[in-house]
Amino acid sequence: MLKVSNLTMRFGGLKAVDDLSFEARAGDITAVIGPNGAGKTTAFNCITGFYRPTEGSIALTHPDGATFALARMPGHRIAARAKVARTFQNIRLFAGMTVLENLLVAQHNTLMRATGFGVLAVFGLGRYRSAEAAGLDKARFWLDAIGLTERANDPAGSLPYGAQRRLEIARAMCIDPVMLCLDEPAAGLNPRESEELNQLLLRIRDGGCSLLLIEHDMGVVMRISDHIVVLDHGKKISDGTPAAVRADPAVIAAYLGEADDDEADAA
Amino acid sequence: MNLALRDAFLSAAAALGLFLPMVGFVATNTDQGLVLTYRPIAVAVLVAMVFVGRLIAVSWRGRSARPQQPNAELAARFAAAGKYLTPLLLVMALLLPLSGSRYYVDLGTLVLTYIMLGWGLNIVVGLAGLLDLGYVAFYAVGAYSYALLAESFGLGFWTCLPLAGILAAFAGLLLGFPVLRLRGDYLAIVTLAFGEIIRVVLINWVSLTHGPNGISGVPRPTLFGLSFSMDGGEGTVAGFFDIEPETIQRVVFLYYVIFGLALLTNWVTLRLRRLPLGRAWEALREDEVACRSLGIDVTNTKLTAFAIGAMFGGFAGAFFATRQAFVSPESFTFIESATVLAIVVLGGLGSQLGVALAALAMVGGLELLRELLTEIAEQMGSPIFAGLAGELPTYRMLIFGIALVVVMVLRPRGLVSGRTPTATLPARA
Incomplete structure (x- = not known):
């Protein structure tokens, strides 16, 4: 599905991500974990096109066999063509627009195609009406899924924090992604919201979308991930099933803060 | 104490x-x-x-330390008032020429020109959130496009109107490309410079634009090929309808032309807002990074905002040229951009009704106040009022500034700050 090979990202003299290689399989929830500053978000930004990696390649294979070299695509194409959606660590909703509008903006490319370059629809021509109805249906589906149908016409910025998190995930799903990348989706959620989030993520996975998530909360990670990649200081220190990773001495050392370079290398 | x-x-x-x-x-x-x-x-x-x-x-x-009135309640009341205000204003605008006073129709034309400019700029600033301090450049491009096309090729107003719009839209793209990566203050400075560049080019490219002398004798618009000339012969409006030729006929016609153009601007803006493009503009204003993550081509979206906003500026410019029958670089100074921007900010970013009200108050209101003072002075024979009326234009900017400060203190988001959602969920089938 997603194959990251020898990914390196330098900021001046700092190597934020150093020769990282891993694979995420289709239909899996793959988690990238690691202590603060391990380079998780940087790796994420490379995959989703917000940074251009210094070295290395990122290849995405769709279920229909089409492949995309993400490292060389401009940011917006990664979402539009390669169908990789993402959310942000600090929520980035269109706060002044309504919940429903947020979900419609996410379907921009589909709807835009139906407007005849935006010209025909101004005069009420073309097949925009049916496209919009389909867009509203999809929005309603996701609103039902995240339990926000009642608040569809409220400004997104007025929602409680947990609801904003769910809305951001729903918005990302509205581009019909084959892979959804979540940057710390459980940050700031209480245990109940966190549990609801897990159910939502499992539901998305069962719907056929692969997930890649960065997470701090080990509880969330261990419960729902199929596969875990552990980063520290920009390098991969472990890779495997949750049980295998949990038992890995290098991971324990990194999380307890005893990771010397020697130890990490030894592992 | x-x-x-x-x-x-x-x-x-x-x-x-x-x-x-x-x-x-x-x-x-x-x-x-x-x-x-x-x-x-x-x-x-x-x-x-x-x-x-x-x-x-x-x-x-x-x-009286009473609590400030909640903003939501005020906004709701404004929205309710707006429901009646919009048709009321429309009918008043439609019936204005019946007053028969050339002064009011001329004033109405001026106000409508500013309303149209405000609505055009509203696309760029209000919807897409791109602060543009050089909007007058597109107004100038539109005006000179028509003046030059008419002078060199003898084309009429109705042929040149779309051309002026297209050329202004190109100018919008020209401005758009270098400023794609800029935002906020940086964008404002570059657009400001762009406005000045256009003006300075108009002054110095003497062989094309006649420099500071401007271009005179710009042809007046025609009504389905009928001109408004005073001889009343064949092929003129007066001759066709067999009436006495009068200047007021042309003035009223011009009024309805700008009325139609302004309504077109408003209609297109309102349509676009409910289409993906308009929604993408608003999303861009809210969060550019999130737009990119959703696969929206930020470059194209910004450029269309600049181009479409500029196009309406160009239309207004062509109208300005035909109304004045004369264009010169002096009409396109920074203060015009500032005035239009102030109208948009005063009215409330993104609010069509607000912009119309602000233009009415700032352009029409001042002029009416001056008229009122002159009237009082004449009736009372009072030199104080006559002096005040005479000096009012001098204080125009002062009054403008005070109005801006007062509105920003009382209603920081402009006169009309409510936002109507562009889509609602239909009832469950």
């Missing part, structure tokens, strides 16, 4: 600093050349007014 006194003193001091140079000194043209005269009493009166006013305002506020 002590606090109020101190506050009043500070305000009076600030007023003194402001009014001393602005009101205190007057340069008068006499036989001996320019002579400076002083008006200490006028300054003293103004400063005293500020002092007393501030004292009353502060002590009154201190006594």
Whole structure:
């Protein structure tokens, strides 16, 4: 599905991500974990096109066999063509627009195609009406899924924090992604919201979308991930099933803060 | 009380600093050349007014510490009022020429021109959130496009109107490309420079634009090929309808032309807002990074905003050229951009009704006030009012500034700040 090979990202003299290689399989929830500053978000930004990696390649294979070299695509194409959606660590909703509008903006490319370059629809021509109805249906589906149908016409910025998190995930799903990348989706959620989030993520996975998530909360990670990649200081220190990773001495050392370079290398 | 006194003193001091140079000194043209005269009493009166006013305002506020009215309630009331206000304004605008007064129709034309410019700029600033301080450049491109096309190729107004729009849209793209990566203050500075570049080019490219002399004899628009000339012969409106030719016919026709153009601007904007493109503009204003993550081509979206906003500026420019029958670079100074932007900000970013109200108040209101003062002066034979009426244009910018400050203090998001959602969920089937 997603194959990251020898990914390196330098900021001046700092190597934020150093020769990282891993694979995420289709239909899996793959988690990238690691202590603060391990380079998780940087790796994420490379995959989703917000940074251009210094070295290395990122290849995405769709279920229909089409492949995309993400490292060389401009940011917006990664979402539009390669169908990789993402959310942000600090929520980035269109706060002044309504919940429903947020979900419609996410379907921009589909709807835009139906407007005849935006010209025909101004005069009420073309097949925009049916496209919009389909867009509203999809929005309603996701609103039902995240339990926000009642608040569809409220400004997104007025929602409680947990609801904003769910809305951001729903918005990302509205581009019909084959892979959804979540940057710390459980940050700031209480245990109940966190549990609801897990159910939502499992539901998305069962719907056929692969997930890649960065997470701090080990509880969330261990419960729902199929596969875990552990980063520290920009390098991969472990890779495997949750049980295998949990038992890995290098991971324990990194999380307890005893990771010397020697130890990490030894592992 | 002590606090109020101190506050009043500070305000009076600030007023003194402001009014001393602005009101205190007057340069008068006499036989001996320019002579400076002083008006200490006028300054003293103004400063005293500020002092007393501030004292009353502060002590009154201190006594009745009532909570500020919730904004949502106010917004709802405004929205309700807007429902009746919009058709009312439309009918009034439609019926204005029936007054038969050339003065009112001319004033209406001027106000409508600013409303149209405000609506055009609203696309760029209000919807897409791109602060544009050089909007007048597109107005200039539109005006000169028509003037030059008419001069060189003898094309008429209705042929040139779309061409002027297209050329202005190209100018919009031209501005758009270099500023794609800029935002906020940086964008504002570059657009400001762009406006000045266009003006300076118009002044200095003498062989094409006749420089500061401008282009005169720009043809007037025709009504389905019928001209509004005064001879009343074949092929003129008067001759066709067999009526006496009068200037007012042309003035009223021009009024309806700009009325139609402004309505077109409004209609297109309202349509676009409910389409993906308009929604993408608003999303861009809210969060550019999130737009990118959703696969929206930020470059194209920004460029279309610049181009479409500029296009309406171009239409308005072509209209300006045909109305004045004369264009010169002097009509396209920065102060015009600032005026249009102030109208948009005063009215409320993104609000069509607000922009119309602000233009009405700022352009029409001042002019009517001047008229009122002249009227009073004539009736009472009072030199004070006559003087005030005569000097009002001098204080135009001062009044403008005060209005901006007052509105920003009382209603920081503009006169009409409510936002209507562009889509609602249909009832469950």
